[in-house]
Amino acid sequence: MTPAERSAPTIFPAALYHDAVRMIDWLCQVFGCTRRRVISVDDGNVLHATLTIGSGMLRLSSAETNTFPELIRAPRDIGGIGTFEMIVYVAEVDAHRAHALVGGAEIVMAIEDKPYGGRGYSARDPEGHAWRFSSYDPWADSAITETQS
Numbered sequence: 001m002t003p004a005e006r007s008a009p010t011i012f013p014a015a016l017y018h019d020a021v022r023m024i025d026w027l028c029q030v031f032g033c034t035r036r037r038v039i040s041v042d043d044g045n046v047l048h049a050t051l052t053i054g055s056g057m058l059r060l061s062s063a064e065t066n067t068f069p070e071l072i073r074a075p076r077d078i079g080g081i082g083t084f085e086m087i088v089y090v091a092e093v094d095a096h097r098a099h100a101l102v103g104g105a106e107i108v109m110a111i112e113d114k115p116y117g118g119r120g121y122s123a124r125d126p127e128g129h130a131w132r133f134s135s136y137d138p139w140a141d142s143a144i145t146e147t148q149s
Contacts, residue, residue, distance in 0.1 A: 012057040013086055016074040017127050020046035020062040026126060027051060030103030031088075031133075032096070033058065041065065053088055075128030085122065085130040093119045093135045100133075 017023040021044065027033040033051040041047050045062035052058075063074040075082045090096045097111050100123055108130070109122035118136025125131060 007055075009056055012059060013084065014059040014061075014072075015086075015129055016063040016066055016072060017046075017060055017129075018063045018074055018076065019127070020049065020060060023060070023125065023127060024049055024051065026103070027058075030100055030105055031125070031131065032090075032099075054090070056088060058086065080128050082124075082128055082130045085132050087132045087134060089135070089137055090133045091135060093121065093133055096133050097121050097123075105131075 021040070024033075024035065024038060024046070028035060028051070031053065033053045036050040036052050036057070038049040039047045043064075045065045047061060047065050049060050050057060051060065063077065066072065093111060097107065101107060105123040105125065107121060107123050109132075111119065111121040113119050114134070114136060116136065118134050120132055120134030120136065122130060122132045
């Protein structure tokens with residue numbers, strides 16, 4: 001069965017973490033992810049892990065097991081800056097932000113109502129990956145339109 005046949009996402013991010021074991025726990029406890037599969041290697045690194053959040057999925061591994069360092073690196077390996085933001089739909093943004101703040105997430109953009117709809121905030125996890133949590137559901141838009149700004 002293909003992802004489309006079961007209404008599953010067909011694209012999902014993959015991220016590198018230097019302390020992947022700790023970050024799997026942190027992402028589950030603080031951001032609300034759920035472990036789906038974790039494959040560790042003998043040295044304690046994570047070769048491959050799959051976490052879900054809502055109907056989305058994140059794959060991650062230890063930066064030390066990275067087989068493509070010329071293509072992808074962890075934020076701390078490139079000056080602490082990530083190259084993309086993971087955007088996650090959450091219905092209760094204010095409650096999610098409060099929980100993330102208590103769990104140690106660095107809030108980098110205050111919670112706010114957006115002109116295109118929804119409410120959201122941005123945070124950085126302890127290893128520097130950027131996350132945006134928003135109540136805006138782009139799939140709920142009734143029509144596909146193209147606009148210019």
